[in-house]
Amino acid sequence: MNNSLTSKAILVTGGASGLGAAVVMALHKAGARPYVLDRQAPADGVPWIECDLADTRAAEQATRHLTEQAGELDGVVTAAGIDTPGRLGDVPAETWERVVTVDLLATAAVIRAALPALERSHGTVVTVASTLGVKAxxxxxxxxxxxFGVVGFTRALAAELAGSVGVTLLIPGGMRTAFFDGRDEQYRPGTDAILNDPANVADAVLFALSQPAGCAVRELVVCAEQESSYP
Incomplete structure (x- = not known):
């Protein structure tokens, strides 16, 4: 049987929208205590700190502040993610680097700051990669x-923290969220695209977070049955 998440404190990056918001909602339903790092406010009543994850030092500091506010930390879910698609020569360098910073470097920064608390609680980390982390x-x-960096980082982290902190790599396919909003038409899913419900992916996150002591779900691929980018 899985451990109960009741009253457990879970930090969710990007918890105001998309998959992060779905995870926060699922945690609430499970009786957990979600805490959020985001640039926008999450659902009413959810403790949060406004943070631009492109500033990794600020992300570390905000993580420590939320951990102090929670009094403990039982899990971290790095759901924040951005993308600006385009050919390499057409995407401005600062935009390209911001994507890598938010999606990869901030993932490491938040987990680094949370590690002391996670080691005390023997907690769990769930990193969010993508099917485009295994297929270019x-x-x-x-x-x-x-x-791809999140995949490698998480696998190395799992080896490093084995026995002290649970580590799960989540590889989701496309989801019905605002992630694709604001893109050029050629980079948006077509009207006939089959996308997964983020609530389904959030359930997988909770499954990973609720494993009993001594058991870790190392990797999960969760996508619509007809996902085109996997395998």
Whole structure:
């Protein structure tokens, strides 16, 4: 049987929208205590700190502040993610680097800051990669670089923290969220695209977070049955 998440404190990056918001909602339903790092406010009543994850030092500081506010920390879910698709020569360098910073470097920064608390609680980390972290496509060099990096980072972290902190790599496919809003039409899913419900992916996150002591779910691929970017 899985451990109960009741009253456990879980930090969620990007918890105001998309997958992060779905995870926060699922945690609430499970009786957990979600805490959020985001640039926008999450659902009413959820403790949060406004933070631009492109500033990794600020992300570390905000993580420590939320941990102090929670009094403990039982889990971290790095759900924040951005993308600006386009050919390498067409995407401004600062935009390209921001994608890599938010999606990869901030993932490491938040986990680094949370580690002392997670080691005390023997907690769990769930990192969010992508099917584009295992399959590369054109016009996505920044996103693929970042998500391939999350895959490698998480696998190395699992080896490093084995026995002290649970580590799960989540590889989701496309979801019905605002992630694709604001893109050029060529980079948006078509009207016939089959995308997964983020609530389904959030349930997988809770499954990983609720494993009993001594058991870790190392990797999860969760996508619509007809996902085109996996395998």
């Amino acid at each position: 496509v054109s016009d996505a060099t920044a996103y693929c670089a970042a998500k």
